[in-house]
Amino acid sequence: MPRFTDEDNALLEELGVDADEKPTGQAPHVERVIAGFEDIQRFVAEKGHPPRHGEEHDIFERLYAVRLDRLRALEECRAILLPLDHQGLLADPAAPAASAPEELDDDALLAELGVTAEAPDIGELRHVRSAAERRQTEEIANRQRCEDFDRFKPLFQQVQAELDSGLRQTIRFERKSEIAPERFYILGGQKAYVAAMEEPFTNEHGNIDARLRVVFDNGTESNLLMRSLQKALQQDPSGRRIVDPSAGPLFADYSEDGDEASGTVYVLRSKSDHPMVAANRQVVHKIGVTGGDVERRLAAARLDPTFLMADVEVVATYKLFNINRSRLENVIHRIFSPARLDIEIKDRFGNPIAPKEWFLIPLLAVDQAVEKIRDGTIKDYVYDPKTATLKSGV
Incomplete structure (x- = not known):
């Protein structure tokens, strides 16, 4: 008996072959006939009746019915299977044959069962699965x-x-x-x-x-x-x-083969002289995602209410690959929503604006969030403003 290495066993398992199944010493075509009959026996044990012909029944039942007719008709098959027929299937004349078995020779009947006279490789057997495949499907x-x-x-x-x-x-x-x-x-x-x-x-x-x-x-x-x-x-x-759209290794300092750069997560600090910002400048941060150049995105910050009508400083950036930018930005903003900055400023036309992308959070919390996005666990965390850290929300 051949000895299989661990690598052999792993390969056999991927192919659905149970390496632990012991050889029976029977001819391959005999084993195949028995395997086909065992499929029918399992059907009977589950359904409580032999497989039946007729279009009102599903295709598998009708296939089993044809197979059983063939097995009953072949004397060689009956001799093999009678000792195994604890359900009396071979002696049951109730199910009519789909076609007269005597009209086919032995080779043709065996072909109907998926078995040729030359006993081809088991991979060519039709309608008969390996024991491992049957166990998996049944489970x-x-x-x-x-x-x-x-x-x-x-x-x-x-x-x-x-x-x-x-x-x-x-x-x-x-x-x-x-x-x-x-x-x-x-x-x-x-x-x-x-x-x-x-x-x-x-x-x-x-x-x-x-x-x-x-x-x-x-x-x-x-x-x-x-x-x-x-x-x-x-x-x-x-x-x-x-x-979750944040699951998996979304961020990296490099792109692997097949990756396409999707953009950058950026963290900004405002240079605004607004009293609220000036008093908390080290923890007032804007978090955004862009598919273009960050510096170009910020060129007109002092004219944009999104940037508090003031120049900004880039304090952190994270390259990302193969990710939906808008979804990622939504996830980040949702995590930090308990610390969203409540501020209103006027645009250059005097209209009041309440920017939504600024948060009262330390940069350390942003780094922590990015790590959770990297390992795919960000969905399990919420931001706690009292401790200024992410905590498990599960």
């Missing part, structure tokens, strides 16, 4: 009613409202994406919330795994393994993760 599909869904319904409503407003967005779930508790995903067109994660463990392939409680927005839930959910999200063409 994902095995859902039950969520008895305490009232606890989670407001969370789904909130995340949908945030998606509608643009505060959150969805990103394609890729292989390197992580599963974490209290995060939302989209699987099979439904929003999924990881309500709990048990203690991680190392599975038989040497990979980290954990048992999850996943609640879906249709009021059902499933108890499944983290790696099963990861694979299901990867294989689902519409599999997504729902993220």
